[in-house]
Amino acid sequence: MSSPLKPPEGNWWDVPVDRRESIYLGLAGIWSLLIFGWMSIFTRIGDQNPIGDTYRVSPEEFSENLSEYRENAGETEDGVLIPDGEDVYIAAAQFAWQGTPVQLETGKTYKIHLSSLDVQHGFSIRPEGNLTRQVNLLALPGYEWVIEMEFDEADTYHVICNEFCGVGHSSMHGTIEVVEG
Numbered sequence: 001m002s003s004p005l006k007p008p009e010g011n012w013w014d015v016p017v018d019r020r021e022s023i024y025l026g027l028a029g030i031w032s033l034l035i036f037g038w039m040s041i042f043t044r045i046g047d048q049n050p051i052g053d054t055y056r057v058s059p060e061e062f063s064e065n066l067s068e069y070r071e072n073a074g075e076t077e078d079g080v081l082i083p084d085g086e087d088v089y090i091a092a093a094q095f096a097w098q099g100t101p102v103q104l105e106t107g108k109t110y111k112i113h114l115s116s117l118d119v120q121h122g123f124s125i126r127p128e129g130n131l132t133r134q135v136n137l138l139a140l141p142g143y144e145w146v147i148e149m150e151f152d153e154a155d156t157y158h159v160i161c162n163e164f165c166g167v168g169h170s171s172m173h174g175t176i177e178v179v180e181g
């Protein structure tokens with residue numbers, strides 16, 4: 001045998017775990033349980049977690065509700081929807097945001113009804129004045145997500161899709177015009 005490595009000596013496979021290693025393993029175990037528990041606590045008390053209710057809805061049903069909402073909504077000269085009340089319907093569909101453009105007011109709490117009519121889409125809204133500020137939610141077919149939202153600054157908010165949904169994904173854009181209330 002001409003290996004430069006010497007074989008280990010004695011019963012090296014039969015040596016008990018070193019006390020320091022046991023302590024490290026114990027500490028790592030306790031720490032992982034703590035952060036695991038923290039995940040559960042954080043979903044309840046963390047204030048950046050999206051809230052709201054989710055309902056089962058078929059794309060046809062949601063589409064009908066959106067049409068009904070559209071009929072009752074007002075319109076600006078440029079054809080921007082003005083919701084009649086606190087409910088705002090937005091449907092994602094390849095490759096547009098139905099229900100936009102829409103005009104909302106600052107300081108008013110709206111109930112955004114969000115769903116998709118076909119595949120999974122990502123609802124990402126960003127104010128033009130600060131594009132790094134954003135809210136990201138999922139628009140899923142079969143589910144209606146009702147999220148309470150209040151805008152504190154008047155601005156043009158861009159609605160883009162951030163879940164790849166097909167060839168027209170990159171052109172999927174809508175706007176929410178927020179004016180002083």
Ligand SMILES: [Cu+2]
Nearest residue numbers: 161163165169
């Ligand atoms: Cu998309």
